[in-house]
Amino acid sequence: MITLKEALKLPKEEIAALREDLKRRIGERGELNAYVALDESGEGVPLLIKDNIQVKGWNVTAASNILQGYVAPYDATVIEKIRGAGLAPFGRANMDEFAMGSSTETSFYGKTLNPHDPERVPGGSSGGSAAAVGGGVAIAALGSDTGGSIRQPAAFCGIVGMKPTYGRVSRWGLGAYSSSLDQIGPMTQNVEDAAILYDIISGHDRRDSTSADIDYTPVTPNLDPGRKLTIAVVDNYIADASPEVQKAYAAATEALEEAGHTIVHKEMMGAKYDIAAYYIVATAEASANLSRYDGIRYGNRAEGVDSLSELYLKTRSEGFGEEVKRRILLGSFVLSSGYYDAYYLKAQRVRHLIKEEFETIFEEADLILSPVAPTPAFRFGEMADPLQMYLSDAYTIGVNLAGLPAISLPILKTAEGLPVGLQLIGRHFDEQTLFDGALGLEKAVAYEH
Ligand code: GLN
Numbered sequence: 001m002i003t004l005k006e007a008l009k010l011p012k013e014e015i016a017a018l019r020e021d022l023k024r025r026i027g028e029r030g031e032l033n034a035y036v037a038l039d040e041s042g043e044g045v046p047l048l049i050k051d052n053i054q055v056k057g058w059n060v061t062a063a064s065n066i067l068q069g070y071v072a073p074y075d076a077t078v079i080e081k082i083r084g085a086g087l088a089p090f091g092r093a094n095m096d097e098f099a100m101g102s103s104t105e106t107s108f109y110g111k112t113l114n115p116h117d118p119e120r121v122p123g124g125s126s127g128g129s130a131a132a133v134g135g136g137v138a139i140a141a142l143g144s145d146t147g148g149s150i151r152q153p154a155a156f157c158g159i160v161g162m163k164p165t166y167g168r169v170s171r172w173g174l175g176a177y178s179s180s181l182d183q184i185g186p187m188t189q190n191v192e193d194a195a196i197l198y199d200i201i202s203g204h205d206r207r208d209s210t211s212a213d214i215d216y217t218p219v220t221p222n223l224d225p226g227r228k229l230t231i232a233v234v235d236n237y238i239a240d241a242s243p244e245v246q247k248a249y250a251a252a253t254e255a256l257e258e259a260g261h262t263i264v265h266k267e268m269m270g271a272k273y274d275i276a277a278y279y280i281v282a283t284a285e286a287s288a289n290l291s292r293y294d295g296i297r298y299g300n301r302a303e304g305v306d307s308l309s310e311l312y313l314k315t316r317s318e319g320f321g322e323e324v325k326r327r328i329l330l331g332s333f334v335l336s337s338g339y340y341d342a343y344y345l346k347a348q349r350v351r352h353l354i355k356e357e358f359e360t361i362f363e364e365a366d367l368i369l370s371p372v373a374p375t376p377a378f379r380f381g382e383m384a385d386p387l388q389m390y391l392s393d394a395y396t397i398g399v400n401l402a403g404l405p406a407i408s409l410p411i412l413k414t415a416e417g418l419p420v421g422l423q424l425i426g427r428h429f430d431e432q433t434l435f436d437g438a439l440g441l442e443k444a445v446a447y448e449h
Helices: 012-028 077-084 127-134 151-157 191-201 235-240 243-258 271-292 308-319 322-335 340-362 386-391 397-402 431-445
Strands: 035-038 045-050 087-093 140-145 160-163 183-188 230-234 262-266 367-371 406-413 419-426
Touching: 012 035, 012 045, 012 087, 035 127, 045 127, 077 087, 077 191, 087 127, 127 140, 127 151, 127 183, 140 160, 140 191, 151 160, 151 406, 151 419, 160 191, 160 431, 183 191, 191 406, 191 431, 230 235, 230 243, 235 243, 235 367, 243 262, 243 367, 243 406, 243 419, 243 431, 271 322, 271 340, 271 386, 271 397, 322 340, 340 367, 340 397, 367 431, 406 431, 419 431
Parallel strands: 045 087, 045 140, 230 262, 230 367
Antiparallel strands: 035 087, 140 183, 160 183, 160 406, 367 419, 406 419
C-alpha cells in the first residue's frame, strides 16, 4: 500500500484512481469487517476515521446501537484539519462500543478480524483502524486512545500507533469516553507517516478547554533518527509478559544499544496500581459522559413507553451493550456517596503517584521502552472474563493516567507470524524526541511487514 507521505504528493487524477483502487481492496477483504461504512463523496487522500469522531453528515455511532440514526451536525476539529491538508474522511472504522474494550468484540457491527490471523482479535478499541492499515485496506487512520486503544491494536496488527500528550490534539468532536484520558492520534504504516499525520491534527483549539494553549512546532521537518538518546528499560515490569514479548523487548534493547543510545535500567511500581486507578477514573467519567444518551437528544429512542423515566430506562437498556452497562454501573458505584472517598479520591491520588514516578525516570532518561500488551494478539473469546481483559491493559494505561505521549511500533513476528509491538514513552509535549527515538528504533529493528 502507498504510504501517506507518497499519497500526499499525488496529483488530483491519481488520487481519484487511488480511491478506486482502495475501494476494490476493501471489497476483496470484506471479511475483516474493518470498515463499517464508506463515503466516496470526498476528493482528497482517503483516510479511515474511528467511528467516535464527528464527520459532518455521517451516522457516527461509536459502534453502539444507541447511536444508530444519529447524524453528526459538524466536523470534529481533527476532521477540519485533515480536510485542510488534502485528506478526506473515507469511511468509518469499526471499534469497541464507546471505545470500551481491548478486542473490538463489543461492537454493535460485529467483530473485526486480525489481518494476520482470522482466529484472533485485532485489539481494541481502535481495532477497525488497525486491521485496515495492517491488512492493506487503508493508507492511514485516526484512532482514539483512552487507555491504550491506539497503541495496543497497532501492536496486534503490525502497524504504528501514536498517542499524543494529553492536550496536544483537540478533543472537540470526539465522542467522550473518559475526558481526562482521551486523545485522538494517528495509526499508520510507519513512523514517518505517524509524524506527518500527527503534525496535521495537532495544535491549540479554543473550542476544547483542555487543549494546551502552547506554541506548536511541527515535528516532521526536524525528524532525526540518528539522535543519540538515553532510554530507560524497566526490567521488573516485563517479568509478567509472555516469552514472545520478552524476546521483542530484549531484541529492541539490543538494537537501541547497538544504534548508540544509552540504556539505563529502572524499576517501576508495576501495573496493579495502574489498572485499579484507571478502571475507577475511566468508568467514573464514562458514567457521567454517557448520561447524555437518553433517547431524547441523540439516535435511538425506545417505543411503547408510558412515562419519561420508562423512556430513559428502555432506551438505555436496549441501546447499550453489556460491557458499556457494566462500566456505567462501576462508574456510578465509585462516585456514589460513601464510596467516593474510598475509590474515586484514592484513585486520583494513585494517579498522581504514577505521574510522579514517570517524572522521576524522565529526570534521567529521554524515553522509556515498554511492552504494549502482555501477549501478541489473543484468540476470539479467550478473554471472556471482563477482569482478565482489563488486566491485559496493564502496560498502556499508566501513560494515559500520566498524560504522556507514547508510540507503539512493530518489532518482530512470532514463529506463528503474529506481530509483536513495543512502545516508547516520552516527556510531556516532547513529541519530537519521541518520534526521533521511534524512527531510530524502526530503523534498528528493520521489521519485515
Ligand atoms: N482497553 C481500555 C478500556 O477498555 C482502553 C480503551 C481505550 O483506550 N479507549 O477502557
